[in-house]
Amino acid sequence: QHDLVTVADMSETEVLHKIKLAQLFKAGKRITLNRPVYAMNLFFENSTRTHTSFDMAERRLGMQVLQFDANASSVTKGETLEDTVKTIQAIGVDLAVIRHSENEYYNDLLKQNLDISIVNAGDGSGQHPSQSLLDMMTIYEEFGTFKDIKVSIIGDLNHSRVARSNMELLTRLGAKVAFAGPNQWYDDKFAKYGAHLTVDEVVQDSDVVMLLRVQKERLGDELNDFDEGKYHQKYGLTKERYATMKENSIIMHPAPVNRGVEIDSNLVESDKSRIFKQMENGMYMRMVILTDVMVAKGIINKTDLLGVD
Ligand code: CP
Numbered sequence: 001q002h003d004l005v006t007v008a009d010m011s012e013t014e015v016l017h018k019i020k021l022a023q024l025f026k027a028g029k030r031i032t033l034n035r036p037v038y039a040m041n042l043f044f045e046n047s048t049r050t051h052t053s054f055d056m057a058e059r060r061l062g063m064q065v066l067q068f069d070a071n072a073s074s075v076t077k078g079e080t081l082e083d084t085v086k087t088i089q090a091i092g093v094d095l096a097v098i099r100h101s102e103n104e105y106y107n108d109l110l111k112q113n114l115d116i117s118i119v120n121a122g123d124g125s126g127q128h129p130s131q132s133l134l135d136m137m138t139i140y141e142e143f144g145t146f147k148d149i150k151v152s153i154i155g156d157l158n159h160s161r162v163a164r165s166n167m168e169l170l171t172r173l174g175a176k177v178a179f180a181g182p183n184q185w186y187d188d189k190f191a192k193y194g195a196h197l198t199v200d201e202v203v204q205d206s207d208v209v210m211l212l213r214v215q216k217e218r219l220g221d222e223l224n225d226f227d228e229g230k231y232h233q234k235y236g237l238t239k240e241r242y243a244t245m246k247e248n249s250i251i252m253h254p255a256p257v258n259r260g261v262e263i264d265s266n267l268v269e270s271d272k273s274r275i276f277k278q279m280e281n282g283m284y285m286r287m288v289i290l291t292d293v294m295v296a297k298g299i300i301n302k303t304d305l306l307g308v309d
Contacts, residue, residue: 015173039063153179208250
């Protein structure tokens with residue numbers, strides 16, 4: 001695949017291939033680039049994990065990384081995303097990793113059949129494919145399968161691109177998804193993926209308790225009535241709810257975490273938490289995403305991936 005913008009059409013075989021290759025990278029696998037490769041990370045929304053782990057993944061693969069600061073770019077003079085991407089293609093950039101606030105910003109770019117590859121690092125409340133794949137890797141490392149693994153996704157579902165990508169991919173992989181959180185942040189279109197239950201119900205029954213960040217920057221007027229303490233008691237993972245979790249169950253959260261809101265601060269480092277493991281896996285999974293794109297472009301030989309299905 002020359003671009004990676006969504007998990008919508010990603011097969012189980014493809015996901016398992018990516019997990020296997022990420023585990024090989026984690027074990028020290030190296031690959032060879034056939035020529036110098038230039039990458040640019042264009043982040044029009046703030047990020048710590050996704051931005052730095054793509055940057056690290058690019059450097060570990062031996063790519064040259066060009067700096068881009070949206071606030072210092074000609075986007076501030078009104079240049080469009082399309083013209084920005086065409087510009088960096090013209091100067092020789094092979095691969096653009098893009099985060100943007102507009103849902104499906106990538107559609108217009110893909111229609112142009114550009115030579116430069118587009119990797120989606122999150123679009124508005126649309127998709128977050130690299131986060132979803134690193135989440136799949138974390139679940140697979142824990143349970144060795146997705147079949148019938150019960151995953152509850154709790155919180156700000158409506159604003160969450162992570163929730164959208166994960167509900168789609170988990171269902172395709174055979175996991176059982178359930179939702180919880182405020183009714184106003186649940187949409188009936190999620191019903192085909194799983195039921196909307198109470199937080200107490202799903203926490204007791206889940207193998208994976210996946211918490212979502214309350215996205216204050218996307219709440220608008222709702223933020224005026226938002227009370228962090230009340231939210232924590234009603235919908236958060238409190239110490240009391242943690243005590244009801246199943247023996248081998250785990251906690252996930254894409255982060256950044258609002259400590260004391262969606263999760264008790266001390267539980268972020270608890271035995272069941274895989275939150276920092278997710279971040280570690282993210283770097284290896286992003287190496288895979290970039291590698292697969294470069295294989296599709298002929299910059300890495302397919303034979304370099306021998307032994308990976
Ligand atoms: N999980 C995630 O996307 O984090 P950042 O916004 O810090 O990249």
